[in-house]
Amino acid sequence: MRPERVLESAPAKLGQRGAQAAAIAAELRREIIAGSMEPGVRLGQEQLAHRFGVSRMPVREALKLLVADGLVAFDPNKGARVTQISLEDLREIYEMRMAAESLALKIAIPELSNSQIDKAEALQDQLESATFGDFGGLNSRFHRTLYEPCDRPRLLAHIDSLSSAADRYLCTAVAQANHAVQSHKEHRSLLVACRNRDEETAIACLTDHIIRGGETLGRYLEKQQA
Amino acid sequence: MRPERVLESAPAKLGQRGAQAAAIAAELRREIIAGSMEPGVRLGQEQLAHRFGVSRMPVREALKLLVADGLVAFDPNKGARVTQISLEDLREIYEMRMAAESLALKIAIPELSNSQIDKAEALQDQLESATFGDFGGLNSRFHRTLYEPCDRPRLLAHIDSLSSAADRYLCTAVAQANHAVQSHKEHRSLLVACRNRDEETAIACLTDHIIRGGETLGRYLEKQQA
DNA sequence: ATTATTGAGATTGATGACAATATTGTAATG
DNA sequence: CATTACAATATTGTCATCAATCTCAATAAT
Numbered sequence: 001m002r003p004e005r006v007l008e009s010a011p012a013k014l015g016q017r018g019a020q021a022a023a024i025a026a027e028l029r030r031e032i033i034a035g036s037m038e039p040g041v042r043l044g045q046e047q048l049a050h051r052f053g054v055s056r057m058p059v060r061e062a063l064k065l066l067v068a069d070g071l072v073a074f075d076p077n078k079g080a081r082v083t084q085i086s087l088e089d090l091r092e093i094y095e096m097r098m099a100a101e102s103l104a105l106k107i108a109i110p111e112l113s114n115s116q117i118d119k120a121e122a123l124q125d126q127l128e129s130a131t132f133g134d135f136g137g138l139n140s141r142f143h144r145t146l147y148e149p150c151d152r153p154r155l156l157a158h159i160d161s162l163s164s165a166a167d168r169y170l171c172t173a174v175a176q177a178n179h180a181v182q183s184h185k186e187h188r189s190l191l192v193a194c195r196n197r198d199e200e201t202a203i204a205c206l207t208d209h210i211i212r213g214g215e216t217l218g219r220y221l222e223k224q225q226a
Numbered sequence: 227m228r229p230e231r232v233l234e235s236a237p238a239k240l241g242q243r244g245a246q247a248a249a250i251a252a253e254l255r256r257e258i259i260a261g262s263m264e265p266g267v268r269l270g271q272e273q274l275a276h277r278f279g280v281s282r283m284p285v286r287e288a289l290k291l292l293v294a295d296g297l298v299a300f301d302p303n304k305g306a307r308v309t310q311i312s313l314e315d316l317r318e319i320y321e322m323r324m325a326a327e328s329l330a331l332k333i334a335i336p337e338l339s340n341s342q343i344d345k346a347e348a349l350q351d352q353l354e355s356a357t358f359g360d361f362g363g364l365n366s367r368f369h370r371t372l373y374e375p376c377d378r379p380r381l382l383a384h385i386d387s388l389s390s391a392a393d394r395y396l397c398t399a400v401a402q403a404n405h406a407v408q409s410h411k412e413h414r415s416l417l418v419a420c421r422n423r424d425e426e427t428a429i430a431c432l433t434d435h436i437i438r439g440g441e442t443l444g445r446y447l448e449k450q451q452a
Numbered sequence: 453a454t455t456a457t458t459g460a461g462a463t464t465g466a467t468g469a470c471a472a473t474a475t476t477g478t479a480a481t482g
Numbered sequence: 483c484a485t486t487a488c489a490a491t492a493t494t495g496t497c498a499t500c501a502a503t504c505t506c507a508a509t510a511a512t
Binding site: 018 | 462464472
């Protein structure tokens with residue numbers, strides 16, 4: 001048995017008591033999304049426990065959280081693996097995002113305050129000068145800022161989960177400069193529609209934005225797999 | 227400390243190894259949905275472990291599963307409680323169901339085989355002569371049968387989760403005979419539209435059905451809370 | 453040569469014990 | 483009498499260990 005990476009790349013010493021599982025899940029999620037944990041990789045509990053310097057229990061709980069996000073698959077008595085990515089899965093995620101996010105935006109727009117739109121715009125500014133690694137997170141936060149006023153906790157949690165799933169695909173393709181440029185344009189249009197409180201246009205923008213993103217990623221993935 | 231119900235009301239001896247958590251979750255879900263576990267009730271791990279005759283670990287995993295379904299809320303270091311029910315939550319569930327289920331049906335209809343429609347019709351037959359306790363489960367299965375051909379695992383899992391959440395409200399109101407009668411009519415209309423592979427009509431039926439259901443339940447809950 | 457079997461090793465699922473945190477009841481003080 | 487500080491209790495989070503299951507290679511049989 002070789003030494004492994006014996007210790008924690010964990011950023012902030014794994015939080016307090018009761019937050020270890022969440023911290024481990026966050027770190028693993030980051031790595032899976034970033035692609036450093038490739039699909040199909042086996043996630044041994046003992047191995048992860050050793051790496052993070054904790055027992056197997058918090059690791060198990062962390063894995064459960066990732067299963068809920070669809071980033072990890074779990075066969076009873078057989079262990080956990082990073083889920084495969086596929087065109088079908090990508091398509092499904094984007095279909096669901098479209099349904100969930102257009103619903104959230106529709107409800108949120110009448111409640112949206114100017115300061116919240118400002119906040120979204122500031123995030124978009126950051127996004128346009130961000131590096132690969134930060135793109136996914138900032139992008140999610142941009143969208144979430146616009147949806148938050150809808151005051152629907154279940155729906156927002158669902159959207160977050162889909163965002164995590166989508167980020168896996170996004171990160172592999174965001175290197176394509178044109179994808180980012182196109183995305184930025186669409187975000188700006190969406191912001192304008194929100195400022196006007198123009199529900200119809202805003203939802204049309206969002207729908208197009210998500211469709212287009214899904215298609216771009218799909219093409220990229222297809223090319224990469226071939 | 228009083229003896230509690232020392233042992234398992236569990237139906238099928240709690241399955242084999244690795245299925246205990248799922249079995250416990252299923253039993254708790256049943257009780258929460260049926261209303262015998264009232265909202266706000268504290269779910270002590272030790273207590274549940276004692277009651278089911280197992281250790282606390284499978285109980286913890288079961289609680290996690292219920293959290294994912296939104297039936298249980300979990301504060302770190304403070305424990306689990308049955309989530310409150312509310313008009314806002316009911317509304318949110320039905321909004322999400324509408325978005326998710328109309329998407330699933332839209333994709334499924336072109337793939338729907340006659341035998342699958344027959345299966346759904348058979349379930350509807352059962353549903354019309356079912357008792358309160360079976361209503362929720364059969365109702366979910368009826369809907370799921372129509373969606374299954376869409377071949378979208380994430381989406382179907384999401385719909386299942388929403389169904390569980392909706393059943394909590396459904397069970398309190400299904401006693402109203404007129405709700406069931408109305409629901410049956412709508413199911414029949416939906417089946418006709420599916421047989422014709424008439425996507426537009428089918429989705430309109432489904433949307434109306436879900437909206438109407440949500441409104442009926444909302445009125446009932448409002449009345450009951452007052 | 454191919455397939456079935458079986459046994460060792462590895463890994464997961466579950467248990468009971470310990471440490472940290474929250475809750476509650478009591479007493480002291482204004 | 484109300485309020486706050488503190489101690490006792492209860493409950494959760496984690497750990498270390500045991501038991502059951504799976505993997506996989508080596509062996510034997512057809």
